[in-house]
Amino acid sequence: MAKAPRRGPYICGIDAALDVVSGKWKGLILWELDTHGVRRFAELRRGLPGVSEKMLTQHLREMEVDGLVHRKVHAEVPPRVEYSLTEHGRTLNQALGPLGAWGTQRMRREGYEAVDVAET
Template sequence: MRKQTSTNWLNEERLKATCGMAYTLNLIGDRWKGSILWALMEDERLRFSQLRDLLTGISERMLAKQLDELEEDQLINRIVHPEVPPRVEYELTELGHSMKSMLEKMSDWGEMHREKIENN
């Protein structure tokens, strides 16, 4: 956690408040958030273990942290089924679904850029 009086933190907050792109990148810019959102766009509703299995290399701790942040930012819903043992599923919210075309464009651009760089 960064000190909230540091110049770096204040500059980041100012930038997020005045630039939509910076705000968006702050929401999805962590290493795994885009992949989590993408997986939920593909499968609609997934359990924690299914997400963990789809995202090769992610630790359970990191997945839980990223899911908590996405839920806090209202991009995903956490659905707890009252069963024993409890069953928890995740799905995109309306706001999360609204990111689909943007994420698809970002993915397409990334693929194009990677190919160009690898071919040079």
């Protein structure tokens, strides 16, 4: 698969990292795959309430090009496609952990509550 065009050159490592995770859903896709392991498209969509099919498809393609997500197509009828994190994706998810902790602290400070995905 061809490398996705990036806007570089980058100013710093944060700039390069944010370029890869830019978009509302990419961090949540990483979290969903890390939490639940291998997922089919419909399972990912159910786990990410509010994401459109088009946006999920676009983000998964970009993340595959960036080496974060592995897409496996099973030779079955109908075809079965599964998504999982690559080692590169797992390391990015680990790096985002402190940012998530900071966000949780901010939510508490501002009085926000996390959305319970199981209820949506």
